[in-house]
Amino acid sequence: MLFHGWSSLLRISVSAAAVYVLMVAALRLFGSKALAKMSGYDLIISVAIGSLVAAIPITTGLALSDGIAAAVTLLLLQELTRRWQSRSLRMHHLVRERPHLVVWDGRILEDRLKEISTSADEVRAAVRRAGLVSLSQVQTVVLENDGEWSVIPRAQATDLSALDGLEVPGHPHKAALAKDAERSLSSSGPPAPASPPPSQRPPSSAEST
Numbered sequence: 001m002l003f004h005g006w007s008s009l010l011r012i013s014v015s016a017a018a019v020y021v022l023m024v025a026a027l028r029l030f031g032s033k034a035l036a037k038m039s040g041y042d043l044i045i046s047v048a049i050g051s052l053v054a055a056i057p058i059t060t061g062l063a064l065s066d067g068i069a070a071a072v073t074l075l076l077l078q079e080l081t082r083r084w085q086s087r088s089l090r091m092h093h094l095v096r097e098r099p100h101l102v103v104w105d106g107r108i109l110e111d112r113l114k115e116i117s118t119s120a121d122e123v124r125a126a127v128r129r130a131g132l133v134s135l136s137q138v139q140t141v142v143l144e145n146d147g148e149w150s151v152i153p154r155a156q157a158t159d160l161s162a163l164d165g166l167e168v169p170g171h172p173h174k175a176a177l178a179k180d181a182e183r184s185l186s187s188s189g190p191p192a193p194a195s196p197p198p199s200q201r202p203p204s205s206a207e208s209t
Contacts, residue, residue: 012058015067018068019053022071023053052074055067098145101140102141103123103127103138103140108135127141127151129149138152142163
């Protein structure tokens with residue numbers, strides 16, 4: 001059937017307009033975070049909300065108020081989860097995949113590639129896209145939780161602070177910094193500074209003499 005009647009067209013138009021206003025208000029309320037590059041968690045939630053929003057105007061057995069209530073519930077749960085993640089690294093890593101460091105000091109870490117079911121060819125392709133022609137030019141490659149590759153050349157690796165929380169070969173204190181940050185978030189006082197590795201500690205007065 002090509003035409004169900006004017007009442008059906010009016011219902012669909014009103015429902016679509018209401019859903020449009022809801023989405024604009026949600027974007028305004030939750031900010032530009034909704035437009036940022038998505039992780040796997042963000043993608044699943046966005047697909048679920050998109051499917052629900054598309055179904056509201058054209059599903060005859062679904063009341064407009066019921067559809068809006070379901071969409072608002074998903075949006076509120078997403079915002080609640082996002083806020084919880086910002087306050088707890090444990091929750092953040094539970095919801096989102098942890099970044100994986102797969103190249104260090106020009107060497108591909110094969111064991112880590114097996115853990116994430118990724119081939120060395122994908123790593124080399126990421127290095128080429130970064131404008132480099134040799135792994136010897138690379139300090140580290142990280143597979144981020146949004147699926148993008150971060151390639152850091154040796155020439156730019158003068159400071160490793162962006163690697164805090166990752167498992168860096170030869171730098172176990174980097175992974176420990178994530179635990180330090182978790183403890184500082186749960187405490188009311190300012191975070192305590194992380195202890196530097198032994199190779200970076202200043203000499204004591206006894207050693208200097």
